[in-house]
């Protein structure tokens with residue numbers, strides 16, 4: 001599904017009203033009907049409802065909803081943030097209609113809140129908000145957050161802006177957010193996502209082609225749109241699924257290279273070899289019997305002198321991952337730079353593999369690489385603070401991927417995948433069980449495995465993130481979010497891989 005920003009939403013809205021001719025009043029009526037339907041189906045007490053409505057169209061949705069809620073038999077009070085004389089357009093039309101209904105109408109700032117409401121509906125600001133709320137609006141939102149009732153935001157929790165995932169100021173904390181047509185950026189991406197609660201999307205008759213006309217470039221990957229895995233031909237042999245290489249390990253971190261390699265083999269690479277500093281080779285030989293190893297150099301970490309042998313070894317392979325557990329020794333960094341310069345192989349680069357890279361190295365990775373940084377690693381790459389990355393992750397990932405022609409997988413609770421044509425994919429899979437050392441190594445192995453099996457870079461990245469996240473969800477449901485080890489994830493990768501085969 002597309003994720004829109006507020007400008008795109010307004011354009012799709014305009015297209016529907018002006019080009020197709022569906023009146024805006026109909027859209028508002030549909031929005032209110034959709035929201036009322038969701039309220040009816042909520043499993044919470046809903047005898048007394050308070051709607052807080054602003055003067056714009058978001059307020060208009062709330063005013064119209066008041067009528068729908070009355071029709072459904074709820075006791076409903078409306079609190080306006082502006083005098084009725086200031087209303088115009090559809091909000092005014094619906095306000096005038098509401099005069100015929102026995103709904104009590106108050107001023108949100110001047111009148112006292114009358115009783116304890118079961119449900120508080122926030123329709124103060126929607127996609128029209130672009131700057132932080134101040135003054136009496138700020139105080140009102142604070143006050144609403146302190147009320148005990150169940151909280152529903154219409155379109156967006158008031159205080160969030162529709163074109164950013166950053167929390168720009170005080171905002172309503174919703175249990176449920178009901179949005180129209182498509183989810184917007186703050187609904188799907190942290191930190192704003194945290195304020196939205198469960199997000200429900202209602203159809204208000206804006207057709208798909210009106211959405212397509214605004215050229216969406218952000219998509220959420222879900223069960224419904226993830227590409228299924230192809231069944232293997234019955235006469236397949238291992239040569240068909242590539243030879244994947246995992247270059248990693250250093251004294252104390254050998255396990256990272258082993259976990260990445262095992263994940264790679266488990267997800268279906270034809271052959272997997274761990275390239276490992278030779279002093280650690282025995283661990284690789286004994287630790288992963290299904291995986292081959294290539295002992296490099298003579299020490300317990302990689303040095304630049306090892307690059308020649310390693311390059312010769314990997315050059316006829318299908319894909320190499322660089323990074324798991326390599327450490328950050330200057331000589332190792334030089335080794336990585338030389339590998340990047342001396343080969344044209346598809347590369348997946350993670351963790352320590354990214355640490356010493358500069359613009360020059362990234363230039364050499366154009367159209368053949370996937371990088372998988374977490375927030376801190378990406379902040380270092382793009383020379384920003386962690387905070388700046390968190391609040392601008394879409395723009396920064398998009399800029400990096402398009403500038404360098406590199407697929408970027410920015411790992412966090414909502415993983416963002418940027419591809420070189422400027423498209424962004426968002427995956428909200430996973431649980432806090434993944435907040436543990438080694439999860440990233442598993443992801444690197446998975447992505448490398450799918451590249452080895454000839455999947456596109458985009459699909460390889462998507463499969464890696466999806467399978468790891470879904471496996472964590474599955475195991476968290478059975479066990480809990482603390483006691484799951486990466487080896488448990490690896491053992492259970494088959495469950496989600498089975499799901500990806502389904503219906504194919």
Ligand SMILES: NC(=O)C1=CN([C@@H]2O[C@H](COP(=O)(O)OP(=O)(O)OC[C@H]3O[C@@H](n4cnc5c(N)ncnc54)[C@H](O)[C@@H]3O)[C@@H](O)[C@H]2O)[C@H](O)CC1
Nearest residue numbers: 013027028056057058125126127128129131132133155180
């Ligand atoms: N296609 C759809 O999704 C439809 C959505 N609808 C609803 O319409 C709103 C957007 O309405 P709009 O009138 O453009 O904006 P808002 O109601 O969000 O509010 C704008 C209003 O508030 C003023 N304002 C903005 N920021 C601030 C601020 N920080 N402090 C004070 N005042 C502020 C601004 O000047 C405007 O006057 C959308 O979210 C949906 O809920 C339609 O119902 C149908 C189609």
Ligand SMILES: [K+]
Nearest residue numbers: 122125156158
């Ligand atoms: K709102």
